[in-house]
Amino acid sequence: MRHLRRWALNGAAAVALGYILMPLVFVVWLAFFRQEIPSFPPDGYSLKWFAAILDQRKFVDGFRNSLQVGVLATAIGLALGVPAALCLARRPFRLRTPVASLLLMPLIVPGVVLGTSMYVFHVELENGLDVDVLGTFYALVAGHIVIVIPWVVRLVTASLAGLDRATEEAAQNLGANPWVTFWRITVPAIRPGIVAGALFGFVTSFGNLEMSLFLVGPGRTTLPIVILQYLEWKIDPTIAAVSVVQIVLIGGAMLITDRYVKLARVV
Amino acid sequence: MARLDLEKLSKRYGDFFAVRDVSLQIADGEFLVLLGPSGCGKTTTLRMVAGFIEPSDGAVRLGGSDVTVLPPWKRNAGMVFQSYALFPHLSVAQNVAFGLEMRKLPRADIERRVEEALALVRLTGFGGRLPRQLSGGQQQRVALARALAIRPDVLLLDEPLSNLDAKLRQEVRVEIRELQRQLGLTTVMVTHDQEEALTMADRLVVMNEGAVRQVGSQRDLYERPADRFVAGFVGRSTFLDGAVEAPGRFRTDGGLALACAGGMPGRAALALRPERVEIAPSANTNMSGLDNSLPGTVEFVSYLGALIDIHVRLSPQDRLVVQIANRDGGFAPDVGQPVQVGWPAAAGLVFNE
Ligand SMILES: Nc1ncnc2c1ncn2[C@@H]1O[C@H](COP(=O)(O)OP(=O)(O)OP(=O)(O)O)[C@@H](O)[C@H]1O
Ligand SMILES: [Mg+2]
Secondary structure, three states: OHHHHHHHHHHHHHHHHHHHHHHHHHHHHHHOEOOOOOOOOOOOEOOHHHHHHHHOHHHHHHHHHHHHHHHHHHHHHHHHHHHHHHHHHHOOOOOHHHHHHHHHHHHOOOHHHHHHHHHHHHHHHHHHHOOOOOOOHHHHHHHHHHHHHHHHHHHHHHHHOOOOHHHHHHHHHOOOOHHHHHHHHHHHHHHHHHHHHHHHHHHHHHHOOHHHHHHOOOOOOOHHHHHHHHHHHOOOHHHHHHHHHHHHHHHHHHHHHHHHOOHHHHO | OOOEEEEEEEEEEOOEEEEEEEEEEEOOOOEEEEEOOOOOOHHHHHHHHHOOOOOOEEEEEEOOEEOOOOOHHHOOEEEEOOOOOOOOOOOHHHHHHHHHHHOOOOHHHHHHHHHHHHHHOOOOOOOOOOHHHOOHHHHHHHHHHHHHHOOOOEEEEEOOOOOOOHHHHHHHHHHHHHHHHHHOOOEEEEEOOHHHHHHHOOEEEEEEOOEEEEEEOHHHHHHOOOOHHHHHHOOOOEEEEEEEEEOOEEEEOOOOEEEOOOOOOEEEEEEEOHHHOEEEEOOOOOOOOOOEEEEEEEEEEEEOOOEEEEEEEEEOOEEEEEEEEOOOOOOOOOOOOEEEEEEOHHHEEEEEO
């Protein structure tokens, strides 16, 4: 009976895992097909689609744009999210619960809704302030910060639970002012949460399509948008190759991060 | 090292006084212990000295200068936390060096003083380990070394031994005490463990409900408790409730007439130390040398090894605990046995209500 239950459980897990992995496996497979129109079984295999990525400037530009936006949004998201998490975990203020939910909201709100509201906001801002907002690089970054913050807040909050507050008091007792205490004691203790928050925030920003669609200006399209636009007129394995590159980069980042902080423990 | 003075120190949370009007003078090199039941304000008092809690009223003077409003990092107080609070990401040596780095000492001095501090707590050679690679007792000693390395004006210990097992606790008690004497450290320790307090302190402070009830030596507290609370908290006492009829005459609510020393007429309690009361089998009632001699019945016996506690019923309202040494051929009471108990008038302490 025990055996049966174990088998059923393992079986269910395997099915779920296979279900998640199937599209990934197909995309990776497709990227190596020789023929232009995907069909099964493939005529043969080739690496030419990876070379084709570099021939198309829009992919390279899109990749660079996404990288720039992601890095900047993550940096600013950390600067805002870490103090917010500390505040939420420690200062007992009256609106704590609603504020905490609000900070996590962008994880739940559909990207289209987020994009629409941000678009409207930018229009109003532009009209009100009489400066360029819509479609600028900084407006796009500002939008992405909103989707980075929830990850930082969530993961830093989780790692704060493992911090003994007495260690901060001990540091102060030994002569460290609050600033030194923060950098020398608090930050090292919550580093796993910061690293994981930054990683997930960056990945979210890098892969974001829906919200970015509303915010990008001409010539500043991010990689997901480039992919979408390409798909609108052509389906060939180039797209699959682009996806493989993304999967490899993100997977690599996760593996490297995992060597320093055990992601499974904070997420 | 320096002297420490607390002047009418209070801490209020709303209407509730966590600490009320605490005044204490701790001499240079003295080991003072704050003793009291849970929630009596010991930690709050200690944290006001360390600077983690701002007093609502009163002053803290360290070495003659007023530090009441100084933040913790500007006071030279070394604290050992109950949880030790070692920095988990730093090695033992880095933990001990932390306070010295904050004082911007030259690298070479820091290394020398870290070695010294580790040697003091017998942890030479452990500098490279991380805190989680140490036993509880070793972690406790690192915490102590870290506090000592900065050469604090005052050493503050908040229940430093409560996370150690009973046997280790006894050893560490002696170690801390010897180190404190050797270095001449002005020390304030908080504990709710009586035995710990009695074995370590030069002087004790008994607190209850935020206030100081008595300050004195072990002997003062035990022989001359200031009030009923102290008599019950330090050592053990049985209390007989009743009234003083005239100085020297006490009548219990159960109707027993007893001789006592002093006391003012009115409602009062008579406190008796269990080991100051004599007991004998009823047949042998030769207690004529004692001011009080009464018949009773053994109601309960608890065998403690070296000692035996005997609960004796004197009247429907009055019950007394007598403690005797467990000697070969000594009195071996049985439940229900009639006995005779007695004590000199001076052994009973009267606390008027
Ligand atoms: N921040 C606070 N707000 C309100 N009341 C508090 C606060 N901190 C402490 N108290 C109260 O003050 C009283 C004294 O607390 P304190 O921690 O000093 O007790 P203690 O003597 O150290 O007890 P223990 O032996 O259990 O550690 C307690 O009744 C506690 O509930
Ligand atoms: Mg306490």
